[in-house]
Amino acid sequence: MNIWPFKRAEKRAVSGDPSWNALINGGSVSASGAFVDVKSAESITAVYAAVQTLAESTACLPLHVYQRQENGERVRADDYPLARVLRQPNPNQSGLTFREEMTAAVLLHGNAYARMETNGAGELTGLHPIHPRNMTISRLSSGRYAYDYTDDDGKVVRLLQGEVFHLRDRAEPGSVLGRSRIAIARDTLGLGLSLREHGASTFRNGARLSGVLQTPNVLDDASAKRIGDSWREQFAGAGNAAKTAVLENGLTYQQLAMSLEDAQWISAQQFTVVEVARLFRVPPTMLQDLSHASYSNTAELGSQFVRYSLARWIGMWETEIARQLLGPMARRRYLAEHSVEGLLRGNPEARADFYGKAIKDGWMTADEVRRLENLPALTKAQQERPDDE
Template sequence: MKLWPFKRAEKRNTDPSWSALVNGGAASASGQFVDAKPAESIAAVFGCVQALSESTACLPLHVYQRQDNGERLRADDHPLARVLRQPNPHQSGLTFREEMTASMLLHGNAFARIETNRAGELMGLHPIHPRNVTINRLPSGRYAYDYTNDDGQVVRLLEGEILHLRDRAEPGSVVGKSRIAIARDTLGMGLSLREHGAATFRNGARLSGVLQTPHVLDDASATRIGESWRSQFGGPSNIGKTAVLENGLTYQQLAMSLEDAQWIAAQQFTTEEVCRIYRVPPTMVSDLRFGSYQNTAELGSQFVRYSLARWIAMWESEITRQLLGSIGRRRYLAEHSVEGLLRGNPEARADFYGKAIKDGWMTTEEVRRLENLPALPKAEQQPEVPDDEQAE
């Protein structure tokens, strides 16, 4: 007998790479628990993430309309342009893109709920933390995004209702691979080195050792001597004190010193490894051991060409693909103004503009517009007077 009309729950085919990567972190080979939060506490990781996210967000991002003659015009009044300038009431375009880029660098994915009006026009973008999102493949082959809102309710969004930006994914998957998860053992070693150094300095920069005596000590004497030793020589304030040992006691160090363990060299190696993970020149995170006045400028150019290029191109292509309809993609596109990277170098900026005007692919008015300068007044053209007439 049928007691209750139970409804069969919808079958979910969760992307397997999602559960493998977004699992709240895991223990590394060194025993350290590694996820985005402790990994970002490593100075090199924080520096690389900030260098990429800040530089990408600071670039001007404009919407252009393609013309029939092959040219294009700025479409600042387009709904997409307005949303890119201010995605939601709580964020500017810069803070939104910085947050989303950092999310990709730390979690492999970044999500934002797309807000539209009744006419289907884009009205806003609202970021969602990646850990609150689960991706499910529907029987139709499309993907659904289930996220938990602030009220604890699970809300389902379909493709077209969410902006999904991602790092590199496995073939056949839509989930970006977290660089933190991929490099978990490397980052775990960095966390272990930091913990080791902190514990060493907390104990007065003295590694563990033993106090030896030829005499037999009872429990009370051993406890008294141990407490006396820690109170006199433990902690940073007691560094350098001279130990006075009684009753034939001798001290023997058991572990290697920081110099023997090459702790500082290991810390520097961690910085290099993190820079490899994010493809950032070490000079961008203030590691100037191999930097010089001659190669710093070239390393900065490599940062733009090889480090930023991927994220700039990804933003442009995904904005066009996900935020513009099939008809809109034929007439509009989003593109960064990479010249914004020259703002901090007036000499390079002047040289760039000078060559552009000289070669004829930019005009003075276009340069002044990029520099936020007013247009030059249109002076009347005075006919040139020949030299022989001036002599008369």
């Protein structure tokens, strides 16, 4: 797992897997005619909200490293090298910002990469993220994979399997590259972009739909251009809305298109929100869509968000940490696991109910609860105090 110096023994195979960089979401034109890539997709507020909801929620959960004991119990191993790296992967990032960035990259690009840094003893000392668009993966003659990335100086650097921490979304059978949800739903997102452009264009042209100026007279090109320019100058733009037009020389105005209400433009915009929620598997309420929300089902949808939406990303981090950042022997003794109870912090009533049941049923003690709440352990006098005092 040593990073420095780079190993150069293996070479890129001429035949084999294609250039994975070509499969990363570089963007293309959708069926609606809108160009869709990661940047344009994130400009749709529903996409940005879905990605942030999943990335922020995953990153904010406490992630601890535990050591298994011979009696079957486990204890926090905060001084273990992996635990220190997960708290601060590199000098420029905390564990929260690193995990948020990596999770968002998987959601948008399908893949996230980080260069693994180790010391002379082979211990992990750092994780340095690499933008997915700068990475190319190829299969070597040995059957392993090489990761070639372009650094800030334009130099191509080769890392081998075991030197890159790679997170990915669902992949095709036999592939190591995760599929981009943006690329999969390009036409759906392109429709959302086109709807937004339609609305913006409508308001830009005076908050009214197009029509025609008619006259029984014959106009030459110069006259037609002069009339058209004059009309746009006086009535185009939201600031010119509701002005009264004065027509001359027999000109008449006839509106041709339907109104925004007739075209159900707002309903179409709502459809985009639902489609994005379906794409990223988050409840619409998490995207501020409260059209079908009530007090009772909002609480249940929040619970489903933890069980079904977050579960995949929490599991991805835990399993890939064990597979890639822990050696075969270390995996038998250590594991990384999230504390989902952290999601209860914003709900004091639910938190108190959860802790109360845990203490009553005997699988947590009062001191363990106080530790989670950043409170000191009970003193001996407090422990001996009668309950009715």
